Amino acid sequence: MVTINENYLKLKAGYLFPEIARRVNAFVEAHPAASVIRLGIGDVTEPLPQACREAMVKAVEEMGDRATFQGYGPEQGHGWLREKISVQDFRARGCDIDASEIFISDGSKCDCGNILDIFGSNNTIAVTDPVYPVYVDTNVMAGHTGPADASGKYGGLVYLPISAENDFTAKIPTEKVDLIYLCFPNNPTGAVASREALQAWVDYARANDSLILFDAAYEAFITDPSIPHSIYELEGARDCAIEFRSFSKMRVYGYPLRIYGRAQEPAG
Numbered sequence: 001m002v003t004i005n006e007n008y009l010k011l012k013a014g015y016l017f018p019e020i021a022r023r024v025n026a027f028v029e030a031h032p033a034a035s036v037i038r039l040g041i042g043d044v045t046e047p048l049p050q051a052c053r054e055a056m057v058k059a060v061e062e063m064g065d066r067a068t069f070q071g072y073g074p075e076q077g078h079g080w081l082r083e084k085i086s087v088q089d090f091r092a093r094g095c096d097i098d099a100s101e102i103f104i105s106d107g108s109k110c111d112c113g114n115i116l117d118i119f120g121s122n123n124t125i126a127v128t129d130p131v132y133p134v135y136v137d138t139n140v141m142a143g144h145t146g147p148a149d150a151s152g153k154y155g156g157l158v159y160l161p162i163s164a165e166n167d168f169t170a171k172i173p174t175e176k177v178d179l180i181y182l183c184f185p186n187n188p189t190g191a192v193a194s195r196e197a198l199q200a201w202v203d204y205a206r207a208n209d210s211l212i213l214f215d216a217a218y219e220a221f222i223t224d225p226s227i228p229h230s231i232y233e234l235e236g237a238r239d240c241a242i243e244f245r246s247f248s249k250m251r252v253y254g255y256p257l258r259i260y261g262r263a264q265e266p267a268g
Contacts, residue, residue: 007143012152017133077104089245095232108217108244112181113138115213115242123178128170129159130188132215135181162189169197176208182231183215185222192227198234205240212237217246 028036048056062068076082082099090097105111112134121144127135136154139145146155153159158177160170168191170182182201184193205212214231222229231237 005141005143007141010140010145010147010154011137012148077102085245090230090232093229093233095230096238097232107248108215108246109134111244112213112215116142116144119144119179124158124176125156125179125181126158126160126173126177127181128162128183128186129153130162131181132183132187135183135213162186162191167191169193172200172204176210178210180205180210180212181215182212183217185218187215187218192222192224195226195228195234198228198231198237202231202234202237202240206236210240212241214241214243216243217249219245220249 024036024038028034063070079099081104082102085102086097086099105114112132116138121142123144125139125144136145136157139157140154145157148154158173158175160173162168162170168186168189180201182193182198184198185191186193201212204210212231216230219229228234231241231243
């Protein structure tokens with residue numbers, strides 16, 4: 001008899017983003033004259049920049065020529081791309097991250113869930129509250145939590161409140177936790193973490209043999225030079241942190257756009 005993963009039954013609500021879309025659509029239907037600014041789902045509102053369009057066209061043309069055609073790429077991502085990321089995103093900021101330590105995937109959202117495949121089910125997990133829903137939902141579906149209580153919080157998770165009252169800074173737990181989800185600049189609050197605050201988390205993780213899962217998807221929005229773009233800018237972070245990055249958040253007008261050319265070409 002085929003069985004199902006009953007952990008899915010612990011999910012007490014629909015996924016957040018479809019619910020946001022449902023409510024927005026209902027409002028627009030009821031108020032057709034209203035001008036709605038959509039800040040929910042992270043979709044784009046402007047066309048692709050010229051540099052992106054030209055790079056895509058060039059890549060397609062290469063695939064149509066027998067001399068430059070390529071089949072499946074390397075499992076970890078093309079070497080020239082990993083090297084560019086190593087140099088421009090990490091070494092340029094003083095982070096000793098080699099290309100061999102970088103894995104190119106389909107995005108940080110998927111990685112935040114897929115990374116759980118390598119961890120056991122008996123880890124104590126800390127998340128900020130509020131939190132990006134992927135961190136919680138994937139742990140629920142993987143069987144790493146208990147059921148939800150009346151407020152929607154799941155047993156087995158350590159919730160770290162962030163609000164205006166504590167300046168949107170999560171307090172380091174007094175008890176020992178094993179996995180720590182941190183996202184800065186934060187989704188959904190937009191708060192950033194100072195160098196001192198991040199160093200305190202790194203020091204805690206090293207002292208407790210914990211692992212930080214650091215979601216840096218929004219690092220391209222940082223303009224304050226005192227705010228770290230990567231957790232690897234902090235002393236000791238290589239010993240206790242895995243960082244997730246995203247290409248999709250770089251395509252924002254008014255913020256830097258990084259174009260990674262092939263190894264033999266200069267990067268713009």
